[in-house]
Amino acid sequence: MRFHTLAALLLLAGGPAAAQTADGPLLAGACAGCHGVTGEGGHGIPNIYHMHDRQQFVELMRAFRTNQRPNTVMGRIARGYTDAEITALAAHFARAQ
């Protein structure tokens, strides 16, 4: 349940989407379009479910944002989300489906 606490703290801390808490499972709906609903990915698209290290997820998305990590679409995608949203997504993907 700790991600709810974290999300609430981020809400209090403010940020572009501060009006409503970042909803990790709902946001992750977009990811499922390529990464699959249960992470099966396929055709080279990685399985991002069961990424138990949330910090790794956050750092990966940050690296995509700046194109520090080579990518085809993930940079363009990562730049669309706030820190709070990426944190919420990290928590969502860390949980077993």
Add this chain to the structure above:
Amino acid sequence: MTISRRSLLAAAPLGAAILAAPTIARAQNAGRVVIIGGGFGGASAARFARDRFPNLDVTLIEQGRSFTTCPYGNLVLAGRRTVESITFGYDRLAARGVRLVHQRAAAIDPQGKRVRLADGAEVPYDRLVVSPGIDLRWGAIEGYDEAASARMPHCWTPTLQPITVLAAQLRAMPQGGTFVMAIPDNPFRCPPGPYERISMVAEYFKRHNPRAKIIALDAKNGFSKQPLFQEAWEELYPGMIEWRGASNDGRVTAVAPAAMECVTEFGDRVKGDVVNVIPPQMAGRIARDAGLAAQSGWCPIKPATFESAQVPDIWVLGDATIAAPMPKSGFAANTQAKHAIACIAASLAGRAPPAAVYFNTCYSHVGEDYGISIVGVYRGGERLTEVEGSGGISPRNSALQGERRAEHRRLEALYADGWYDAITGEMFG
């Protein structure tokens, strides 16, 4: 997969602030959600509802017993896919607890909150999702009616006309013949679609009819991913493709099917051995008849929720909506659907809707091991806006050198296949 409100209460001492946050908590009141249309919007809505809000009673009204995707239809033209491989059934959705009604939805009664089926039966709803896709505007191009479409196929709505019709015509085309495409003005279903079709027909011709020519007559002066398409065409199919924009008299205003001619705005008559006309479009009839559409024939929605801006308790999804800057695409419909279901669950539980974040990636196959994409992340508040600094198209050739370029294009073609399997797996798997 769902988090009960009870377990949240037990584990979260911050109380109300936490409870207000996730929309994945169960709806307090089970509600009857009826979905019209089993395409990208409707099937995605049904799947998401069963996964995340299992208390909701979900009925999907879809006339067809199978669904052939528009995406990847162009790969049938190239000979890379069979139409069977892009056709899906609804058995798995039914097994997940979606009540499937394989009938035509004839009318919506918004006051009585009922959908009337073609056989007269009525389906009551608490909340209605309308995802009907498009209807073609017959006669908008003079002479292009349903009869004309047998000779000059559109193949832009699989339920009306399967892609195999165009595929067969292309295979029967004489060597060195001409394929003519008439492409409409905005807005229309799938902005990059016609140009992927040009590419896949070119791929087919390159192998089987190398002296064939493609003439694209466009009512627009520019198109989605244009520099990427044109660079690729130059590289892969030099001399085969001629694209004429509106300012170069590319707009087709009439057709003469007997003569297999497209007639342009300024009277040029362009004859083809095979002619593909993609006519202007509008929202599917069920939406228009129910008062969901504006004068334009498309359905206005509230950007924060995708509720109809015109009729209460009805959500409209996908190609039928006015949702610019989101494109009319399957992926867009899929993310709109998920947000709509979350908003419906919230509305049934008397909660505020979640923040609106929508998403799209459109992949296009331009050639073998050559894929390109456009990405969009959107937020819905007072208006629908694209997140500044995000999204956009794949890098141009000038931004990718040598091996990196070939690898990038190859990966995007591969990821396109991954996208297709993932999204169809979500809807129908």
